[in-house]
Amino acid sequence: MNxxxxxxxxxxxxxxxxxxxxxxxxxxxxxxxxxxxxxIVSNAHLSPTHGLTVxxxxxxxxxxxxxxxxxxxxxxxxxRIKAASLLLQGAIHSVERFSPDLIIYAGDREDVMIGALLxxxxxxxxAHFFAGDHDCDGGIDNPIRHATSKLSAYMFAxxxxxxxxxxxxxxxPSRIYDIGSCALDKxxxxxxxxxxxxxxxxxxxxxxxxxxxxxxxxxxMAYEHESVRDFKNMITALQxxxxxxxxxxxxxxxxxxxxxxxxxxxxxCKDLIFVNNLPRNIFVNVYRHxxxxxxxxxxxILEAASIPLGVINVGRRMIGRKSQGNVIFTDSGLKSIEKxxxxxxxxxxxxxxVKGIKNIYGDGKSSLRAFRILKNLSxxxxxxxxxxxxxxxx
Numbered sequence: 001m002n003x004x005x006x007x008x009x010x011x012x013x014x015x016x017x018x019x020x021x022x023x024x025x026x027x028x029x030x031x032x033x034x035x036x037x038x039x040i041v042s043n044a045h046l047s048p049t050h051g052l053t054v055x056x057x058x059x060x061x062x063x064x065x066x067x068x069x070x071x072x073x074x075x076x077x078x079x080r081i082k083a084a085s086l087l088l089q090g091a092i093h094s095v096e097r098f099s100p101d102l103i104i105y106a107g108d109r110e111d112v113m114i115g116a117l118l119x120x121x122x123x124x125x126x127a128h129f130f131a132g133d134h135d136c137d138g139g140i141d142n143p144i145r146h147a148t149s150k151l152s153a154y155m156f157a158x159x160x161x162x163x164x165x166x167x168x169x170x171x172x173p174s175r176i177y178d179i180g181s182c183a184l185d186k187x188x189x190x191x192x193x194x195x196x197x198x199x200x201x202x203x204x205x206x207x208x209x210x211x212x213x214x215x216x217x218x219x220x221m222a223y224e225h226e227s228v229r230d231f232k233n234m235i236t237a238l239q240x241x242x243x244x245x246x247x248x249x250x251x252x253x254x255x256x257x258x259x260x261x262x263x264x265x266x267x268x269c270k271d272l273i274f275v276n277n278l279p280r281n282i283f284v285n286v287y288r289h290x291x292x293x294x295x296x297x298x299x300x301i302l303e304a305a306s307i308p309l310g311v312i313n314v315g316r317r318m319i320g321r322k323s324q325g326n327v328i329f330t331d332s333g334l335k336s337i338e339k340x341x342x343x344x345x346x347x348x349x350x351x352x353x354v355k356g357i358k359n360i361y362g363d364g365k366s367s368l369r370a371f372r373i374l375k376n377l378s379x380x381x382x383x384x385x386x387x388x389x390x391x392x393x394x
Contacts, residue, residue, distance in 0.1 A: 006034060006035065006036045007034060007035050007036070007101050007102070007375070008035075008036045008037075008038075008098065008099065008100045008101045008102075009029055009035060009036070009037045009038075009100055009101065009102045009103075009104060009374065010037075010038055010039075010040065010065065010095065010098055010100035010102070010103050010104070011026060011037070011038070011039045011040070011103075011104050011105065012039070012040050012042075012091075012103070012104075012105045012111045012112065012114065012115040013039055013040070013041055013042075013045065013057070013111070014041075014042045014043035014044060014045065014070070014087075014109055014110075014111040015043055015044035015045060015050070015053065015109070015251065015252065016044070016045075016050075016051070016053045016056070016277050017107070017109075017251060018105075018106045018107045018109060018111075019045070019053065019056070019057065020183065020186070020280065021106050021107065021129070021130065021181075021182055021183040022106050022129065022182055022367075023056075023060060023062075023186075023280070024182060024185040024186065024189065024367040025182050025367040025370050025371055026039070026060070026062050027060055027061070027062065028367060028368070028371040029371065029374070030060075030061060030062050030063065032371075032375065034375070035375065037062070037063065038063050038064065038065035038098060038100075039057065039062055039063070039064050039065060040064075040065055040066050040068060040091055040094055040095075041054050041057060041064050041066070041067045041068070042067070042068040042069070042070045042071075042083075042087050042090075042111060043070045043071050043083060043087075043111070043252070044071060044251075044252050045057070045067075046067055046069055046071065047071050047252075050071075050249070050252060050276070050277065051249075051276045051277030052277075053277050054067065056277070056279065056280070059279075065094055065098055066090075066091070066094040068086070068087055068090035068091060068094075069086070069090075070083040070084075070086040070087045070090065071083060071252065076254065077221070077254060079254065080110050080140075080253075080254075081110065083110065084110035084111070084113065084114055087110070087111055087114045088114050088117065088118070091114065091118060092118065095118050095122060095124070096122070100124060101124070101125070101379060102124070102125050102126070102127060102374070102377070102379060103115050103118065103119045103124050103125070103126045103127070104126070104127045104128075104129065104374070105126075105127075105128060105129065105148075106128075106129035106130050106182075107129070107130050107145070108130070108133070108141035108142070108144050108145035108148075109141070109144070110144065112128065112144065112145070112148045113144055113147065113148050113151075115148075116128065116148045116151035116152050117151065119151075119152075119153070120151055123383065125153045125154070125379045125382040126151070126152045126153050126154070127152060127153065127154040127155070127156060127374070127377075128148050128149050128152040128154070128155050128156065129156045129182065129370070130145075130156070130157075130158060130181070131145065131148075131149040131152070131155035131156060131157055131162065131166055131176075132145075132149065132155065132157045132158075132159075132161075132162030132163060132164075132165040132166040132176075133145060133158065133162055133165075133321070133322075134146075134162075134165060134320065134321065135317075135318055135319060135320045135321035136319050136320025136321075137220055137316050137317050137318060137319050137320070138316070139220060139221045139317075140221060146169060149166060149169070149171060150169065150171070153175065153382045153383070153385055154175050154176075154177070154377065154382075155171060155175060155176045155177070156176075156177050156179055156370060156373075157176055157177065157178045157179070158178075158179070158180055158181040158302075158361050158362060158366075159178070159180075159322065159360060159361060160178055161322055162178075163176050163178045170388075170390035172385060172388055175385060177369075177370075177373055179362075179366045179369040179370050179373070180361060180362025180363060180365070180366035180369070181302055181303075181361040181362040181366055182362075182366045182367045182370060183299075183302060183303055183361075184302075184303060184306050184359060184361060184362045184363070184364045184366065185364050185365070185366060185367045186280060186284050187284065187287075187288075187303070187306040187307065187364060188364035188365075189364075190280065190281045190284040190285070191281065192285065192288065193281070193282070193285040195208060195289050196208055198282070198285050198286065198289060201282055202246065202273060202275055202278065202282065202286065203273055209244040209246075209271075211243060211244070211291040212243065212244040212245055212246055212289075212290060212291060213238055213243055213244070213245045213246075213290065213291060213292055213293065213294045213341075214245075214246050214248070214286060214287060214290040214292075214293045214294070215234065215235075215238075215245045215246065215247040215248065215293075215294055215295050216248045216293065216295040216296075216297035216299055216300070217230070217231050217234065217247075217250060217259070217294075217295035217296055217297070217314070218250045218251045218253055218256070218259075218295075218296060218297060218317065219250060219251075219253050219254060219255025219256050219258075219259055220253070220255075220296070220315070220316055220317045221253055221254055221255075223315075223316055224253075224254050224255030224258070225255075226315065226316075226332065227255045227258065227259055228255075228258050228259060228262055229332070230314055230315045230332035231259055231262060232262065233314075233332055233333065233334045233337055234294060234295070234314055234332075234337055235266065235272070236334060237334055237337040237338045237341055238294070238341070239269075239271070240338060241338065241341050241342075241345075243271075243291070243341070243345075244271035244272070244273075245271065245272050245273070246273045246275060246286055246290070247263065247272060247273065247274050247275070248275055248276070249263065249274065249275070249276045249277075287303075287304075287307060287309070288307055290309060291345060292309060292310040292311065292312065292341075292344045292345060293309055293310070293311045293312070294311070294312040294314065294337075294341075295312075295313070295314060296313055296314055296315055296316075296317035296318055297318075298318060298321070300312075300313055300318070300327060301313070301318055301321050301322070301323045301327060302361050303359075303361075304326060304327070305324050305326050305357050305358070305359040305360070305361070306359045306364065308326055308354050308355070308356075308357045308359075309326065309354065310326050310327075310328070310344040310345075310349060310350065310353070310354050311326055311327045311328065311344070312327075312328050312330060312337070312340045312341065312344055313327055313328065313329045313330070314330055314331075314332050314337060314340075315331065315332040322360070324357060324359075324360060325352075325353040325354075325357065326353050326354045326357055328340050328343060328344055
């Protein structure tokens with residue numbers, strides 16, 4: 001890289017989940033005078049129903065190249081691929097106009113595939129974050145994640161296992177960077193808010209829960225019909241055990257609309273608080289003060305150990321994903337969930353499985369590692385990876 005040349009980097013983000021994973025890295029890139037960093041913002045970020053989270057991006061001081069409306073108001077299987085087609089069409093001229101030196105994206109949603117395709121066809125180097133992760137719940141996200149990595153010039157993995165998986169699908173180790181998970185940085189960097197100051201920020205009457213579960217639950221593609229039943233069983237189990245809950249609204253996956261309807265019907269329950277896209281510092285502190293987390297979110301698998309916090313993963317989602325002893329997997333039956341609650345709240349479980357645990361996904365310094373790599377990454381001859389023959393051993 002010429003010392004006098006500003007490196008232009010373009011990122012893609014479609015919702016709170018992927019933006020939260022990468023926000024600290026994005027802020028580092030934005031503040032560096034030698035880098036011109038922009039974001040293409042789409043999908044749920046631009047939806048009032050889902051919290052209009054583009055405001056968080058603007059509040060972080062991240063420059064937005066373009067806002068592209070792609071969210072389809074439907075629960076159908078075709079909605080996500082239609083949204084992807086809109087993003088592809090809408091982003092082509094944005095990418096041409098900005099002419100970035102590098103395109104980056106994170107995770108396993110459809111926008112990462114769009115970023116990889118645009119980079120590939122427009123001869124722009126690309127970097128895929130959270131590459132090599134895997135679960136066994138049967139959704140489309142696994143194939144999207146791995147296919148995106150195959151299309152990408154560079155890959156950033158969160159663990160050694162993820163790096164090994166990338167190598168197993170014949171990716172060149174010289175293009176893989178094992179940096180840990182950027183998502184964990186927030187637990188080190190966000191200031192602590194005492195419980196008594198926190199709850200007036202999220203409850204209309206300012207009441208403070210001495211103990212509560214943090215509920216993060218999403219529908220699973222192809223099993224949407226099970227989501228409402230599973231969610232109701234979780235809430236019933238918590239109420240049977242006398243445990244309050246702070247409940248985060250679900251992602252935009254098929255089935256989410258029915259889940260939101262059920263949640264709306266529970267809003268008058270005094271021990272249930274529903275939140276939608278809280279500011280990062282408030283959400284991190286809701287996490288910190290929770291008694292345990294319950295649901296089926298990747299957050300429980302990847303992040304909770306950084307607090308540390310016990311987790312109950314309910315149902316099919318996240319099955320097979322690399323986890324630690326603080327996570328209990330259970331089926332979605334009411335009795336099974338109640339049994340898991342008894343276990344996760346026991347002193348013996350905390351002492352044996354939670355206390356002192358070190359998160360295998362990182363140490364809270366991953367964004368800085370990624371920043372240093374991206375700032376100095378040699379982009380010359382990036383397209384050589386297209387010549388790599390998967391039949392040739394390394």
